[in-house]
Amino acid sequence: MNFASQAELITLAIDILILGVIVFITSKILPGMAIKNIGTAFIVAIVFGILNALFLYGFKYFGLTWLNNQVSQGLFQVIFNAVLLMITRSFVKGLWLKSFWDGILAAFVISFLSMVVHFFTTKGSI
Numbered sequence: 001m002n003f004a005s006q007a008e009l010i011t012l013a014i015d016i017l018i019l020g021v022i023v024f025i026t027s028k029i030l031p032g033m034a035i036k037n038i039g040t041a042f043i044v045a046i047v048f049g050i051l052n053a054l055f056l057y058g059f060k061y062f063g064l065t066w067l068n069n070q071v072s073q074g075l076f077q078v079i080f081n082a083v084l085l086m087i088t089r090s091f092v093k094g095l096w097l098k099s100f101w102d103g104i105l106a107a108f109v110i111s112f113l114s115m116v117v118h119f120f121t122t123k124g125s126i
Helices: 003-029 038-061 064-070 075-091 100-121
Strands: 033-035 093-097
Touching: 003 033, 003 038, 003 100, 033 038, 033 100, 064 100, 075 093, 075 100, 093 100
Parallel strands: none
Antiparallel strands: 033 093
16 A cells, blocks of 8 residues: 555545544534434444445536536535435434434535534635
8 A cells, every 4th residue: 555545544534533523513413313422423424425425426427516516506415415314314223314304404514514624624725
C-alpha cells in the first residue's frame, strides 16, 4: 500500500467518524429520530456512506447529476439523503425514523452540521 492510499484511508476513517458523531448529535436534537448508541451511529455512517457512493455512482453513470446542480440548487440532495436514511434504517436496527418528513429534517440537519464541520476543517472554504 502506498502513501497516497494510506492517506485516503485515514481521511475516509475520519470522515466516517465525523459523520457518525453528526448522526448521533442529530438524533439527540430531533424528536423524530433516535439512535440506539454511538456505535450504532458509526454503523449508520458506514452504511449511509456505502449507499451514497453506490447511488451517486449510478447517477453519474446515467448523467443525472445535473438534476442536483442545475435544477434544484441542492433541494434534490436533501431529499436524496432522506431517502438514503430511510433505506439505511432498513439495514441498521438501531436507527429509528418516525416518518419520511423526519428523514427529510434529519437529512437537512446532517447536511447543515456537515457543512459547518467542513467550513472549520478546510479553513473557511465551502
